[in-house]
Amino acid sequence: MKIMVAMSGGVDSTMTAKILQEQGHEVQGCYMKLHTKPGYHEENIRKVKKVGEYLGIQVHILDLQDKFNEFVYDPFVKLYKEGKTPNPCALCNRFIKLGALLDFAKEQGCEKLATGHYVQVVDGLITQAKDPSKDQSYFLAQVPKEVLKDVVFPLGDKFKSDIKELAKSIDVLSEFGTQTESSEICFVEDTYIQVLEKHYNTNLPGNVVDKNGNIVGRHQGYMHYTIGKRRGFEIYGAHEPHFVLKINADKNEIVVGSKDDLAQKMVELENVNLFIDKDEFDSEVKIRYRSPKLEASVKINKEDKTAVLMLNQNALGVAQGQLCVMYDGDKVIASGFIK
Numbered sequence: 001m002k003i004m005v006a007m008s009g010g011v012d013s014t015m016t017a018k019i020l021q022e023q024g025h026e027v028q029g030c031y032m033k034l035h036t037k038p039g040y041h042e043e044n045i046r047k048v049k050k051v052g053e054y055l056g057i058q059v060h061i062l063d064l065q066d067k068f069n070e071f072v073y074d075p076f077v078k079l080y081k082e083g084k085t086p087n088p089c090a091l092c093n094r095f096i097k098l099g100a101l102l103d104f105a106k107e108q109g110c111e112k113l114a115t116g117h118y119v120q121v122v123d124g125l126i127t128q129a130k131d132p133s134k135d136q137s138y139f140l141a142q143v144p145k146e147v148l149k150d151v152v153f154p155l156g157d158k159f160k161s162d163i164k165e166l167a168k169s170i171d172v173l174s175e176f177g178t179q180t181e182s183s184e185i186c187f188v189e190d191t192y193i194q195v196l197e198k199h200y201n202t203n204l205p206g207n208v209v210d211k212n213g214n215i216v217g218r219h220q221g222y223m224h225y226t227i228g229k230r231r232g233f234e235i236y237g238a239h240e241p242h243f244v245l246k247i248n249a250d251k252n253e254i255v256v257g258s259k260d261d262l263a264q265k266m267v268e269l270e271n272v273n274l275f276i277d278k279d280e281f282d283s284e285v286k287i288r289y290r291s292p293k294l295e296a297s298v299k300i301n302k303e304d305k306t307a308v309l310m311l312n313q314n315a316l317g318v319a320q321g322q323l324c325v326m327y328d329g330d331k332v333i334a335s336g337f338i339k
Contacts, residue, residue, distance in 0.1 A: 002026045003112045003152065004105035006097055007051065007059065009044030011176040012116030012155060014051050015163050018173075019154045020114055021055055028108065029059040032101060034068040034092075035187040047176070054172045060108070064100050071095035073187060077199050080192070083249030084321030085226045087139075087337070088185055093117075094142040098151055106150075113151050120156035121148050125275055128330040131159040138289050141325040141335035142273050196223055206252035208233050211245070211261065219254050222247050228262060228317035263314035269307040269324055269336030272300060276333045283326040283333060287315050298326060298334070307336050 005017040007029040021027045031048045033041055045061060052059035072092045079086035097115060105113045117136045118129035126148065129135040155163060167177030188195055196202050202224065208217035219225065219233040229244045233254065243262050246255040267287065279300050284293035295312040309324070318338060326334040 001111045002028070002109060003114050004101075004108060004110040005029050006101055006113065006115045007031050007048045008116070009047035010116065010181065011164055011167050011179070012118075012160075014047075014116075014173060014176045015167055016114055016116045016154050017051060017055060017057065020152075021057070027055065027057045028105075028110065029057055030101060030104065031059065031061050032096065033061065033063045033065060034096065035065060035073065037187055037189065040186075051173070051176075060104075062101070062104055064096060067100050068092070068096055071099075077196060079321045080196055080223050081200060081249065082321075083222055083247035085319040086321045087323045088187075089139045090142045090323045090335075093140050094144070098140070098143050098147050102147065102150060111150075114154060115151065116155055117153050118155050118158075118160065119153050121151070121153065122331065124148060126332040127156075128327075129155075130157045134160045137327075137330075137332050138286055138323065138325050141323065141332045142271075144273065145275050193224060204252055206254075208235060208242075209253055209255055211255065211257050216256065217242075222249055222252050222254055225254050227319035259316070262316045262318075264316075264318045265311045265314055267296075267309040267311065267315070267318055267324060268339050269309065270305065270339045272305045272307045272334060272336035274300060274302070274334045275331075276328075281328075281333070283328060285309060285311070285327070286325045287318055287338065288322055291315075291317075293327060296326075300334070305336070306339075307334070 003020055003025045005027055007013045017027050017029055029052055031045055048059055072088050076086045076088045102113045118131055118134040119137045119140055120127040126137050126140050128137045164177045167173045193202055202221045204221040206219055207215045208219050210216050217235040224232055225244045227244055230241050235242050242256040243259055244254050245257045245261055281298050283296055283298050285296045286293055294315055296309045298307055298309050300307045320338050322338050324336055324338050
């Protein structure tokens with residue numbers, strides 16, 4: 001069939017295109033320009049064109065900066081201003097990679113869109129990758145269920161180490177197997193604060209307060225902090241570690257307490273994306289990408305796309321704006337943003 005491959009200049013998308021071509025598919029590539037980070041696109045486009053020439057496939061350069069700003073960048077900046085911790089990759093996968101790019105692929109007459117994500121689709125559900133160290137099911141959990149029939153993930157049943165070795169074994173593609181990878185947010189050069197500084201004065205010193213509202217110290221500006229952080233602020237006469245429990249953006253203050261104070265058993269979600277037709281169910285949940293799965297009872301309100309989760313054990317570092325993903329074994333059954 002005719003398949004469009006989202007190509008980034010990295011080893012995963014490069015080998016995705018090669019694997020699909022070897023399987024007999026008619027492959028096209030597409031590189032997306034999503035932001036204006038200096039020097040970022042030139043090198044990536046060189047690599048993508050090199051792969052295109054090697055495979056003998058057409059490569060498109062698609063400018064999606066306006067859509068990216070609307071659905072990913074602007075919400076990222078806005079949520080930090082509100083004292084929340086955004087998850088831009090989840091939004092990008094939903095609205096850009098498996099949204100706007102999928103639309104473009106169909107306009108070009110392609111039957112499917114392929115990406116280099118390490119994830120599988122089994123029985124119509126997003127399923128964890130065979131390589132647990134590279135699994136990206138968490139970041140795809142906001143993608144609408146009806147989109148899954150139009151996408152393929154050739155690397156979902158493979159290990160990253162094997163993909164890199166395969167690239168190294170091909171002279172023309174060897175640089176892809178040895179290049180260092182970036183796991184950071186694509187439009188962030190060093191830290192997210194550098195992005196926010198383009199829009200706001202992030203260095204606005206304010207009060208640090210305890211749970212009762214008593215002033216116990218000073219901070220450098222609330223945007224510098226996320227839930228669970230324990231450094232970068234001053235506590236008067238402190239002898240024990242203090243952790244950020246809450247961010248009150250309107251007051252430019254952060255609330256701190258002990259590690260035990262971070263513990264939460266109830267989590268509320270908004271913008272819930274449901275893959276199963278149930279209002280109540282038990283599930284394992286991840287409140288952050290790197291967090292372990294925790295057992296929970298879930299109640300969904302389908303009308304306003306909200307949910308309430310009651311965890312069987314305490315979770316630490318539950319942050320507004322982060323994505324919470326619900327699993328049944330290795331399958332994603334729902335997700336929502338923590339509110």
